[in-house]
Amino acid sequence: MGDQAPGTLAQQILGAKTGRAVQPGEIVEVDVDIALTHEVLGPLTFRRFEELGVELWDPDKVYVTIDHFVPAATAQQAENNRVTEQMVARHGIRHTGFYDGPSHQTLAESGLVRPGHVVVGTDSHTCMAGALGAFATGIGSTEMVSVFARGRIWFRVPEAVLVSVRGRFAPGVAAKDVVLHLLSRLGTDGATYRSLEFGGPALADLPVDERLVLSNMAVELGAKTGLVDVDAATLAYLGITDHASPRLNPDARYADRIDLDLGGLEPLCAAPHSPGNVRPVADFAGTVPVQQAFIGSCTGGRITDYRAAAAVLAGRRVHPAVRLIVTPGSRKVYRQLVAEGLLDTLLDAGAIVEAPGCGPCAGLQAGVLADGENAISASNRNFQGRMGNPKANVYLASPATVAASAVTGEITDPREMLACASK
Amino acid sequence: MRVEVTGRLWRLGDNVDTDILFPGRFMTLGGASKDAALQGLAAVDPELAAMAPGDAIVAGRNFGCGSSREYAALALRDLGLRLIVARSFARIFYRNAINVGLPVVTLDDVDDLPDHGPLTVRLDTGTIVDRAHRRVFRTQPMPDFLIDIISKGGLMAHLHATLAAEQGRRPAEAVTR
Numbered sequence: 029m030g031d032q033a034p035g036t037l038a039q040q041i042l043g044a045k046t047g048r049a050v051q052p053g054e055i056v057e058v059d060v061d062i063a064l065t066h067e068v069l070g071p072l073t074f075r076r077f078e079e080l081g082v083e084l085w086d087p088d089k090v091y092v093t094i095d096h097f098v099p100a101a102t103a104q105q106a107e108n109n110r111v112t113e114q115m116v117a118r119h120g121i122r123h124t125g126f127y128d129g130p131s132h133q134t135l136a137e138s139g140l141v142r143p144g145h146v147v148v149g150t151d152s153h154t155c156m157a158g159a160l161g162a163f164a165t166g167i168g169s170t171e172m173v174s175v176f177a178r179g180r181i182w183f184r185v186p187e188a189v190l191v192s193v194r195g196r197f198a199p200g201v202a203a204k205d206v207v208l209h210l211l212s213r214l215g216t217d218g219a220t221y222r223s224l225e226f227g228g229p230a231l232a233d234l235p236v237d238e239r240l241v242l243s244n245m246a247v248e249l250g251a252k253t254g255l256v257d258v259d260a261a262t263l264a265y266l267g268i269t270d271h272a273s274p275r276l277n278p279d280a281r282y283a284d285r286i287d288l289d290l291g292g293l294e295p296l297c298a299a300p301h302s303p304g305n306v307r308p309v310a311d312f313a314g315t316v317p318v319q320q321a322f323i324g325s326c327t328g329g330r331i332t333d334y335r336a337a338a339a340v341l342a343g344r345r346v347h348p349a350v351r352l353i354v355t356p357g358s359r360k361v362y363r364q365l366v367a368e369g370l371l372d373t374l375l376d377a378g379a380i381v382e383a384p385g386c387g388p389c390a391g392l393q394a395g396v397l398a399d400g401e402n403a404i405s406a407s408n409r410n411f412q413g414r415m416g417n418p419k420a421n422v423y424l425a426s427p428a429t430v431a432a433s434a435v436t437g438e439i440t441d442p443r444e445m446l447a448c449a450s451k
Numbered sequence: 452m453r454v455e456v457t458g459r460l461w462r463l464g465d466n467v468d469t470d471i472l473f474p475g476r477f478m479t480l481g482g483a484s485k486d487a488a489l490q491g492l493a494a495v496d497p498e499l500a501a502m503a504p505g506d507a508i509v510a511g512r513n514f515g516c517g518s519s520r521e522y523a524a525l526a527l528r529d530l531g532l533r534l535i536v537a538r539s540f541a542r543i544f545y546r547n548a549i550n551v552g553l554p555v556v557t558l559d560d561v562d563d564l565p566d567h568g569p570l571t572v573r574l575d576t577g578t579i580v581d582r583a584h585r586r587v588f589r590t591q592p593m594p595d596f597l598i599d600i601i602s603k604g605g606l607m608a609h610l611h612a613t614l615a616a617e618q619g620r621r622p623a624e625a626v627t628r
Contacts, residue, residue: 055594069520071480076607082614104479111480152519152543168521168547170606177614182596216466217513221542250513252542302466390475411470411517418474418494 036188036282037255038223040274041144041163052187052283060089061162062140063175064149066131067094067105067112068392073150073169074115077176085179087120091140093131098385101393129358129384130326132156136240137360139266143258143273148172148181153326153408155251158243159236160266161258161273163223166247186252187283189219190276191242192228195291200443202336203238204328204406204426206288207245208296212306213286220250222283227257227276230290236265237332244327245408248303295441297404298424301412309429312439316423320403320415321352321434323427324382325389328406329357331364337431338373340445346378347437353395354379355387377435391416404433452602454554456533456570458505465511469544471495472515472523488526504531505568509561511537515544521551528553534572536561536579549597552605558590574598 034040035049043050045058065073070092077084084090094112097105116124125134132153141147143161147154150172157164167181175181191210210218224246226239239256246254256262257276263269295309323329323337334354346352354374356362362384365371374381388395389407396416397403403415403422410422425433428442435445470491477487492499508514508527514537515523524547527535535548536556548555556572556579564570564581571580577592593601603609 055596068478072483072521075480079607080610080614102479104481107481108479150519150521152517154519166519166543168519168524168543168550170521170550171546174606174610177610178617216516217539217541220513220539247543250516250541304466391470392475392478409468409470409517411468413470413474413491413494416476418491 034274034277034280036223036280037225037274037276038163038186038188038253039280041146042183042185044144044274045146050185052185054185055182056185057180057182058146060148060175060179060181061145062089062091062135062147063172064091064131064135064147064151064154065172066092066096066151067108068096069150069169070115071108071111073172073176076170077173080173080177082177084119084176088122089179090121090176091123091135091138092116092121093125093134094127095125095129095131096386096390096392098127098383105392127383127385129356129361130329130386132244132326133329133357136160137358142266143262143271148175152247153244155246155254156240156244156326158246158254159239159256160262161255163253163255165253184221186221186223188223188225189284189286190278190282191224191226191286191288192278193226193230193288193290194228195230195289196233197290197293200295200428200446201293202426202428203234203241205293205296206290207242207248208298208306208424209288209293210249210286211298211304212296214249216248216302216304217250219246222251224249224251224254225276226255227278231257232259235332236261237330240330241327248408295426295429295443297429297439298410300410300421300423303409303424309425309439309441313441314438316402316439317437318350318404318433318439319401320395320397321350321430322388322395322403322405322407323430324353324355324357324387325407326357326386327408328427329355329361331361333406333427334365334370334374336426336428338370340428340431340442341377341435342373344377344435346434349437350434352377352379352434353388354381355394356384358384388415390414404430404439406430452574452598454534454572454574456505456507456568456572458503459567460507460509460564461499461502463508463510466513466516467510469515469517469520469523473520473526478520478522483522485526485529488523488530502530502532506532507534507536507570508532509536509564511561512539514540516541519543521547524548524553525551536564549600550606552601554601556590558588560588564588574601
């Protein structure tokens with residue numbers, strides 16, 4: 029890139045791939061490092077791909093999971109799972125995550141992603157790999173057919189928004205509340221076509237688990253990708269010691285800048301039927317009874333999420349009118365729940381612990397709602413019908429808020445309970 | 452490229468999401484069909500189940516937000532919709548629509564469009580002509596390479612052509628199968 033100052037993270041990554049400096053608005057075609065698909069959209073993708081009659085461009089760059097239909101709830105789901113396993117065998121794909129947890133989490137844990145990679149997946153939350161410094165985004169099935177055949181994809185180089193974080197969270201506040209805050213400020217199309225890039229002095233205090241939440245929900249703001257600056261914690265997470273990663277340049281030409289004091293945030297909640305319909309949790313006090321609470325998914329199923337939930341649930345019981353459903357984000361997370369004794373805390377409180385997977389987030393199995401029911405969920409979307417029933421309501425909040433609400437049976441600010449516990 | 456809307460223009464609001472356009476429970480090889488889209492839309496407004504070939508959708512901001520499920524765009528195309536006009540599109544849906552050959556146009560003043568065709572849309576010049584009311588709406592022309600994909604009927608047909616051209620330049624053993 030000559031003697032020019034480094035651009036935004038998106039520019040740096042796409043520029044390195046293109047072999048020259050690139051500017052927002054340009055269309056570039058780049059090589060793909062990782063192509064992700066799963067049993068929901070993978071079978072369709074593979075069948076179309078096979079119509080082309082060509083070899084997969086690079087089986088070692090394809091990552092396939094079975095994570096939504098886990099285990100299958102219907103014969104049709106089971107058929108999708110079977111076809112997925114057949115396709116993986118037929119095309120010589122080695123990198124898989126079958127019944128291991130949501131693809132974005134197992135991909136992050138797999139060690140396959142490197143900062144500077146281009147990652148595409150037939151799932152909108154593929155953008156989560158941005159927390160590891162990869163330009164990662166969701167694409168459709170036919171677009172993936174093209175990637176399978178050619179290993180390349182076009183992008184319009186996005187403008188970027190810099191979100192600079194400083195300060196420390198108050199107890200009971202977490203990364204989920206950062207995203208909900210951004211949604212309340214920008215709306216669900218506030219970052220459309222843009223690269224959302226996170227940096228700032230508070231990043232060092234934010235574990236990678238929490239950074240993954242920021243990238244994961246970038247798509248809820250309409251963003252093309254959600255990149256987080258790479259540091260020693262990123263490299264440690266990936267198990268590498270040295271990597272020539274693109275680093276965030278705060279002086280790059282950002283289209284917009286948001287300066288955020290984490291210490292000024294409070295627990296937030298998105299009411300039905302939009303992730304952008306955000307208000308402080310305190311505003312809902314005593315007004316919204318819940319029948320289901322969910323802590324899991326690629327957004328809210330990591331060990332840090334369960335630690336936050338357990339801090340609320342320890343020594344308490346889930347309200348008798350509430351089903352608290354837990355789906356660990358991966359087998360690794362599940363084992364850590366056992367090792368840390370958190371599984372006992374969850375079970376003692378009355379949680380229903382299900383297989384690692386997407387769980388009830390997408391309304392496919394394992395926790396579909398009845399007519400008129402309210403759910404509070406640590407997942408990412410509350411569209412009408414999202415949890416399988418258009419006549420039900422989904423509220424989005426942090427794992428701590430979900431846990432507190434599970435105990436009281438209504439949407440509840442977790443700070444009340446954390447304050448009690450510390451007395 | 453020219454697109455003719457002959458039927459009704461169905462008006463939808465902002466943030467029409469993929470769970471409405473194609474509910475998740477239909478997303479299997481055996482369960483996916485265009486009728487799934489009608490079930491999702493009908494849950495919002497029963498009248499939408501009457502959408503028919505030749506019609507178009509006129510929507511507000513952020514149309515198609517949410518999931519990457521291409522089924523959402525595919526079902527609208529298979530219902531025979533000729534066009535989606537919106538104030539803005541969610542980016543994955545926008546690409547999916549083009550990739551399945553469903554024309555998409557971004558327009559600010561969607562409220563001024565009529566409730567019924569005929570409308571003639573030209574993607575290359577970015578114009579929408581409402582002859583009955585003697586009105587012309589102007590928007591951004593679509594880049595040629597995207598029009599090329601739509602006019603071939605979608606990315607699959609385009610890909611067949613691209614691969615055939617590339618195969619002509621590659622050694623034969625690289626393309627066995």
